[in-house]
Amino acid sequence: MAARQMGSTNVRLERMCVLVASWIGVSSSLSTNAAAARVPANRGKDDGQPPYGAYPHRSRKLDARDLATVPMVRRATAAGRKQTTMSTRLPVLLLATLALGACTDHTPMDAHAAEASAAATKAPAFAPPPESAIPEGPYGDMVRLGREIFMHTRKAAPAYVGNGLACVNCHLDAGRLADSAPLWAAYGMYPQYRKKNHHVNSYGERLQGCFMYSMNGKAPPLGDKVILALETYSSWMAQGAPHGVKLEGAGYPKVSSPAKKPDYARGQAVFARDCALCHGADGQGQKVAGDYVFPPLWGPDSFNWGAGMHELDKASAFIKANMPLSRGGSLSDQDAWDVAIFMDAHERPQDPRYKGDVAATRKAFHDTPMSLYGQRVNGHLLGSEPAH
Ligand code: HEC
Ligand code: HEC
Secondary structure, eight states: OHHHHTTOHHHIIIIIHHHHHHHHHTTTOOOHHHHHHHHHHHTTOOSOOOSSSSSOOTTSOOOHHHHHHHHHHHHHHHHHHHHOOHHHHHHHHHHHHHHHHHHHHHOHHHHHHHHHHHHTOOOOOOOOOOGGGOOSHHHHHHHHHHHHHHHSHHHHSGGGOOSSOOGGGTSHHHHTOTTSOOHHHHGGGOSEEETTTTEEEOHHHHHHHIIIIITOSOOOOTTSHHHHHHHHHHHHHTTTSOTTOOOTTOSOOOOOOOSSOOOHHHHHHHHHHHTHHHHOTTSOOEEETTEEEEOOSSSTTSOOTTSGGGSHHHHHHHHHHHOSTTOTTOSOHHHHHHHHHHHTTSOOSOOTTOOSSHHHHHHHHOOSTTOOTTOEETTEETTSSOOO
């Protein structure tokens, strides 16, 4: 596990330090140095608490004080961006690194994944090369472009993106994190037959699907530089991995069927307790300076009804392994299913394969208990009033 997580410091610094620094700094108004001093003290403690102050313990319901900190997260983060100087940046980066290091070293997800893989599967382990190993020159430039598109999809490939998400929102740590469908584990498994479109898909076609559904956009043509760059980035990360072999950490680990039928109302309570602080009470995420720092879970800026994440088994598996952010593995299986049904029972952009009516679209593409599309939840026919 540890080896696989090495070498991604750059990504973490770039993407996460803003978030981590804001969680730590905001409500406690600690000076950066004081907060930094606290982090090592918390490292290794087995109390399940994250190494930062602002994020409440999951067993405690959010209260008004927690919610009141949220706009402060925004302001502090925005202000932090403007005022960052070399002297304040270093401690913040150090802090973020330590905090995230602590998270990845000590989360229950690690223990869980290690256990599961030792017991059940014999999938070979693989560690992608560190980002620092991306070479200079034209090949390295293409790898870097792919990474840039993956991290800042809307800015780097605007013609093909129709929502507020980025690839990295669902494939964490720049597509490197095990158990969040990492690119290094996907690349060597294509070409592959997909039930979704009933034919053998090249890796490029698989990427096109992400743009159409998860990004609610348009498929870049197969010869497009966007596809080539993402392929190059993935292939670079997968160098040395066995070909055609399912690797440890590929996809999302399946969550076993819950004891009780997944339930919207229970999921709503899990959402309020464990998700709303970051994703917003209305699930619409939160922006800083026009960019989402916490992505929307439903509504016009989220993935559409054709995306894998709208299916309950995939959503519960992603959530169980990866959410709340940095505390993957902390939810019970039941909570993961319940919150998945709550999330996926909200309207989102229409399935681009829409056949003119919801029932026909369900029959053609969503005829499975894992999809709520075309089902009635609390009296509302899902898919009938898509968000846009
Ligand atoms: C809303 C979340 C979401 C976003 C955004 C997203 N994906 Fe995915 N992606 C998924 C899900 C869910 C799967 C299916 C994983 C599974 O079935 O195990 C997936 C699968 C993949 C796979 C195949 C993984 C495998 O193991 O076969 C690749 C490659 C991929 N995505 C790349 C991308 C790229 C590139 C982008 C951005 C253009 C992107 N994704 C955006 C959720 C997302
Ligand atoms: C501490 C803040 C935080 C909490 C709490 C949190 N998330 Fe997230 N979540 C994030 C961030 C940040 C991302 C994007 C990750 C990235 O880009 O690296 C994300 C991504 C996601 C995504 C994929 C992107 C999207 O918008 O669809 C889903 C689904 C999700 N979270 C669901 C949940 C659920 C359900 C919970 C509660 C069980 C939860 N999250 C709790 C911060 C959080």
